[in-house]
Amino acid sequence: LQALPRVCRTGTHLFQFAEAVEAMRGWGRGLRRAVGAWYAAAPVEALALQAIKYRARQGWTHRDLLRLAHPETEEPARRALFDWICRGRLAEEVPTIVHAFAQVQADGIDGAVAAALIRSHGLPWEALPTGLMKSRAVNEALIERMPVGALVRQLGRLTAAGALAPFSEGTERVRTVLADRERLLKARLHPMALLLALKTYASGHGQRGQLAWEPVAAIVEALNAAFYTAFGAVEPTGRRLVLALDVSGSMAGSTVAGSGLTAREAAAAMALVTAASEERWQILGFTAEEGRPWNRGAALTPLAIGPSLRLDQAVAATADLPFGATDCSLPMRWALERGIEADAFVVYTDSETWAGPVHPVQALREYREKTGIRAKLVVVGLVSNGFSIADPADPGMLDVVGFDAAAPAVIADFLRG
Missing domain, CATH: 3.40.50.410 (von Willebrand factor, type A domain)
Structure with missing residues (x-):
């Protein structure tokens, strides 16, 4: 139970753990207390990001776990965050990223406004409604902060949305990321992940659904070079x-x-x-x-x-x-x-x-x-x-x-x- 915060580093990990608990043992007092400590100990801004990025996985939500664990806190911002997660009440004390999330979720929001919120508050792509994911301005903003793994997985969608094109700023940013040996190795992407991404991207279409794009040659070459760079991330x-x-x-x-x-x-x-x-x-x-x-x-x-x-x-x-x-x-x-x-x-x-x-x-x-x-x-x-x-x-x-x-x-x- 003491190891829980070190093992469950994200909301997804915590939901996977909860699913295993449900299947194998059940919820004792010590276990509830440990889950409550996960929510009480994390920095409140980081916790708010987790609540937005990983809203539901494995059939679990943060609301489910908070109601099981009943964590106690004296911090106004954390208390307001718990209230928002469980009851949907948006108090002034809640972290600013939650207010930004509420804005991008509003009906009829403009892509340029959403892009500005992404840049100013660090909103992840998981926070956005489906309609905004086709906006070029939104995708250009997402590229600036997207982790390497997510970036590699979404190259086709980003190209289809127009954020990646020959000589575009987004393309140059992707090339810079894939050429950054230190960042690539830190992401611990296996060479096979990059090779699969390369083959899929170069084909110009996904294997499922109807998404299609025109591959950008510079990105194909960057993925090819990254494949060999990633050999250094393989642990023998x-x-x-x-x-x-x-x-x-x-x-x-x-x-x-x-x-x-x-x-x-x-x-x-x-x-x-x-x-x-x-x-x-x-x-x-x-x-x-x-x-x-x-x-x-x-x-x-x-x-x-x-x-x-x-x-x-x-x-x-x-x-x-x-x-x-x-x-x-x-x-x-x-x-x-x-x-x-x-x-x-x-x-x-x-x-x-x-x-x-x-x-x-x-x-x-x-x-x-x-x-x-x-x-x-x-x-x-x-x-x-x-x-x-x-x-x-x-x-x-x-x-x-x-x-x-x-x-x-x-x-x-x-x-x-």
Whole structure:
């Protein structure tokens, strides 16, 4: 309970915690007091921003939690803020950002007026009604203060609204942000998040809905450069890793995470990130056995992918190869035959997961028994509709069904233990 303010740094975190409490235990006196302390201890201006930015998540609102916790305060501004959250009463003592929020929510507000309020009070985009999100003036104001992650996710919408165009002030600001190494690394965006954003933005349309835009070349190039800069934000696992990549033709015909990124590009990018961030790694491709026709037999061949390559070169290293079946037991068998000591095996494929003469579970157990290493296995189906390789009773095996910008961190955390 004492750790609650450190763990739940935003309103969204607090709502996630409340949902877990509701599902797993219930609301005791100590827990209510801890939630009340979260509201009583935060600086009142920061709390007001949280109340505006994260109004409802996970089926919870701040009103719900305040009524559960009943925090006590002698501060007029905090008391007025609680009253506004619970009853909607807008007293004079409430923080000024709340008054600004009430103004932008009013019917018929002009975009220029809303932009001025955004600049003077730091209103986040979550505070704005849907109608204002199409205003160029509003979006130009938002760009000035938008966090890096939110900016990257909204580039298409900002372009469609006219805030980003060739040679515009907004475009120059985006280029400056994406070129700021320190700011980019501080945002801790994984390179894959930037690559997915790059592919989506360059396509000129979202995968859902009807939003479309004309990509600005300068922003496409800035995203491309940021992809490589973000390698510095990847925390290495420190493990000895064997990566096995599906190199079949189908990898070029399927897309990942609702973007224009192919499974081949995603697998090559993850291999490139691993090579750039880890000290000990080996990258292999599932190829056909020597002397056999295409797509017959199964073997593993080292791929010429290293930290000095660019993404297009890494993709080329996985293309036009005589591909074999994606036998997920092969990496362990390959390592065992050669006496290679590895801490983890990671397979990247689209949706082709195949068990050959030995099941992957059995191959991993045999590798562990003969080497004495508690090796792990991760099978990533980048566009999979469903598969099951891992033994659910084995904490050292993980199936990743599908892929998005959050997947690399999940995989890395699993490898670290």
